[in-house]
Amino acid sequence: MPVKVHVTNMLVRHLDTKPDFEVRAKSLGELLDVVDKDVAGFRDSICDEAGMIRVYVNVFVNGENVGRDRDALSFKLGESDEVYILASVAGGTR
Numbered sequence: 001m002p003v004k005v006h007v008t009n010m011l012v013r014h015l016d017t018k019p020d021f022e023v024r025a026k027s028l029g030e031l032l033d034v035v036d037k038d039v040a041g042f043r044d045s046i047c048d049e050a051g052m053i054r055v056y057v058n059v060f061v062n063g064e065n066v067g068r069d070r071d072a073l074s075f076k077l078g079e080s081d082e083v084y085i086l087a088s089v090a091g092g093t094r
Contacts, residue, residue, distance in 0.1 A: 001079040029073030
């Protein structure tokens with residue numbers, strides 16, 4: 001059974017992807033690689049140049065925020081896990 005992935009509307013619009021999809025992956029890093037093959041720029045939108053989860057992106061696996069962990073991309077995924085990728089939106093004018 002694949003991992004269920006949910007992404008925010010900002011990522012849906014920015015990357016022209018679906019808000020909910022399924023992926024077969026054994027780790028968070030593998031999940032990003034697999035999705036990036038179908039959705040160009042996905043991994044770069046989630047990770048910075050050093051390969052770490054960007055500061056404005058939160059990644060939850062089964063309700064646990066794993067994105068702040070230094071080894072987040074090594075986080076092991078199991079069958080039927082749910083991953084939420086939440087990119088915050090900032091900016092605007094006064």
